[in-house]
Amino acid sequence: MKSIVIFGTFAQRHILTTQHSALLPYQFAKMSTETGGSTTHLVNIFLDKNWQTHLMTKLGNDLASLTCQDELEQKGCFVYAKQEDVPLTSETxxxxxxxEYVLSLQDSISSFSINDDLPLAAIAHCDYGLITERNEKFIEVVLRRxxxxxxxxxHTFPNANLLRSVHGVLLNESEFNVLNKGYTLELMGLMITSIGVRWMIVLMDNGDIMYYTNKADGTFPATDxxxxNETKRNEFLLMLLDKLQEKEIEEAILDFKSEDLI
Incomplete structure (x- = not known):
């Protein structure tokens, strides 16, 4: 069975949806709420495709947090949770x-640290792992164990000393612009794949996909x-990892090329 471990936290989301293509100084929007957030959606889509799914998470001290955990465990997810004395993370x-723009409150659940006692041996057999953490010392422990x-x-980028232990990097254009440390996308892709990262993929704002591997690179308009937004990104990630069960990255990524170009 295919297996994956995901690091993430649950969130109480307040969602404002507008039909405009851009944010305006004043406009109407529809409001809805959602408990669980992107982490819950990501876990669910892998469970739905029969992946053995593990979740390493920090929980709030409220009923909503425990409900998120219980619902995923009932669906078959292995949840390893560390509780903090704060409410469920709140996002707008x-x-x-x-x-899609996500704003998270700074006084919510913190990132993992090396002091967090997590059963990393329980996920050492997984085929893939998704990391969104930025605590370098904690990440070093995870990669080593x-x-x-x-x-x-x-959503994030590894520090240079971690690159040899990293399989892939997935960013969108805005994330790359924040994390690039002054390097162009082309130079960054060349540098990290020459060090040992198997691939880097950047989902561009205009719908293009830019990819860099240690064998090839390219840019093309995608099928979507x-x-x-986060939902489409999660679906892309699932489809990519499914394809990588049978194909090399250079072949798998081209399956997302728009049929208009084929």
Whole structure:
């Protein structure tokens, strides 16, 4: 069975949705709420495709947090949780016709640290692991104790001393612009794949996919704008990892090329 471990936290989301393609100084929006957030959606789509799914998470001290955990465990997810004495993380999500913006409160659940006692031996057998953490010392411990997992940095970028232990990096254009440390996308892709990262993929705002591997690189319009919101991004990630069960990255990524170009 295919297996994956995901690091993430649950969230109480307040979602504002507008039909405009961009944010305006004044406009109407529809409001909805959602408990669980992106982490719950990501876990669910892997469970739905029969992946053995593990979740390493920090929980709030409220009923909503425990409900999120219970619902995923009932669906078959292995949840390893560390509880903090704070409420469930609160996020405000603004969705336009083309993009999604997520604002998270700073006084919510913190990132993992090396002092967090997590059963890392329980996930050392997983095929893939998704990391969104930015605590370098904690990440070093994870990579060292689960060296056979193919680790993918999602939403974030590994420090240079970790690159040899990283399988892939997935960013959108905005994330790359924040994390690039002054390097162009082309130079960054060349540098990290020459060091040992198998691939880097950037989902561009205009719907293009830019990819870099240690064998090839390219840019093409995709079948969908996978970088426009978190739901599409998660679906892209699932489809990519499914394809990588049978194909090399250079072949798998081209399956997302728009049929208009084939």
């Amino acid at each position: 999500v603004v969705r336009t016709a083309e993009h 689960a060296p056979n997992v193919k680790w993918i940095f999602n 704008n996978y970088g426009s």
